[in-house]
Amino acid sequence: MECAGYFLCLLVLQCLVPSTRSYQPGDCNLSFQSIEIQKDVVLASGQVAVCFGTATASSCHGACPSFTASSIYNPAGLTKKCTCCREKEMITQSVILSPCFDPNNGEQIVGEYFMDEFQQPSGCECQPCTL
Numbered sequence: 001m002e003c004a005g006y007f008l009c010l011l012v013l014q015c016l017v018p019s020t021r022s023y024q025p026g027d028c029n030l031s032f033q034s035i036e037i038q039k040d041v042v043l044a045s046g047q048v049a050v051c052f053g054t055a056t057a058s059s060c061h062g063a064c065p066s067f068t069a070s071s072i073y074n075p076a077g078l079t080k081k082c083t084c085c086r087e088k089e090m091i092t093q094s095v096i097l098s099p100c101f102d103p104n105n106g107e108q109i110v111g112e113y114f115m116d117e118f119q120q121p122s123g124c125e126c127q128p129c130t131l
Contacts, residue, residue: 027062027063027064027085027126028060028061028062028063028064028085028086028124028125028126029060029061029062029085029124030058030059030060030121030122030123030124031058031059031060031061032056032057032058033056033057033059034054034055034056034057035054035055035056035057036052036053036054037052037053037054037055037095037097037116038050038051038052039051039097039114039116040103041097041100041114041116043100043109043112043114044112045112047102047109047112048102048103049100049101049102049103049109049112049114050100050101050103051097051098051099051100051101051113051114052097052098052099052100053095053096053097053098053116054095055093055095055118057093057118057120058120058121058122059120059121060085060086060087060121060124061085061124062085062124062126063085064083064084064085064126064127065081065083065126066081066082066083066084066129067080067081068080082128082129083126083127083128083129084126084127084128084129085124085125085126086124086125086126086127087121087122087123087124088121088122088123088124088125088127089121089122089123090119090120090121090122091119091120091121091122092117092118092119093117093118093119093120094115094116094117095115095116095117095118096113096114096115097113097114097115097116098112098113098114099113100112100113100114
C-alpha cells in the first residue's frame with residue numbers, strides 16, 4: 001500500500017484498526033432507585049385486595065466494549081465481540097405491601113398487608129450479550 005503522505009497513511013490505518021480502548025471496571029455499575037408498587041392480591045384471610053408499597057430496586061447501567069472488524073481469519077469475513085452491562089448475581093428482595101384496599105368499595109382493610117418478593121441484581125459486570 002503506497003501512501004501520498006505520512007499523515008494520510010496514519011489516518012487510514014487508524015480507521016482500519018479496531019479501537020483498543022481499555023474499559024475500566026467502573027464502566028458497568030449497579031444503581032438503585034425507589035419504585036412504587038401496586039398489586040392485586042389475595043390476602044391470608046382470603047379477601048381480594050389492592051395493596052401498595054415502595055421498594056428500592058437495583059439495575060445495571062454502563063458501557064462495555066463491543067466491536068465488529070474485518071478479518072481474513074474468520075470464514076464470515078468479520079470478527080465480532082459484543083459485551084453488555086449485565087447482572088453478575090441476583091438476589092431476592094422482600095417487600096411489604098401496605099396499605100391494602102377493598103377493590104369493590106375502596107375502603108382500607110385495616111391491619112392487613114401482603115408480603116411479596118422480586119429478583120434484582122446484586123452486582124454487575126460486562127458479559128457476552130444474549131437475549
